[in-house]
Amino acid sequence: MTISLQYTNITVSDVDEALAFYRDALGLEVQQDVASGGHRWVTLGSDAQPGLGIVLSDPHAGRSQADGDVMQELLAKGVLPMLVFSSDDLDATFEKVQASGAEVLQEPMDQGWGPRDCAFRDPAGNTVRISQAS
Template structure:
């Protein structure tokens, strides 16, 4: 038996608004753009991980009104879990995201626990870290 992660969801205010950050800034390719039942979501992925897709969707997509409201509140506060990507060229990744106008939280730096990393805030307020192994 094999098992692998297939989808990872990232809650955003508006998938279209977040697309330049994830597509242009991180270099992910759009794999699917879906509108269904009044909701819209976009899946993206890296050519380096063909079996894994990131799903950008709004807080209320596929959820009850109450659950969507709570998720929206957490998103607005900026307290949803961090998203961490890895790269083999942190400086290039940093510059590519910087060119999209993304908000920088931390410039590239060596961490005492080993990796070199940086951090941005996506258009919805999610903290996105990019790491490179030491």
């Protein structure tokens, strides 16, 4: 038996703003863009990890009004789980993402526990860390 991650979801306040970050700044490719009931689910991926999709959607997409409201509050507080990407060239990736206007939380630095990484906020306030691939 094998098991692997197929999709992960990122809640964002504005899918188009998030696309500018995840597609244009990070270089992920749009695989699907599905609209239904006034909401959108945009799946992005990378040739580096075929079969893994990152799905962007707003807080109310696929949720009840009450649950969507709670997700919106958590998103506004910036407390939703962070994403961690890896790059084979952290400095070049940092420069590209910084040039996009993304909010820098941490410039590239060596961490005491091992990796060299940096951190940004996406347009919705989610924390995105990028570490140097080993």
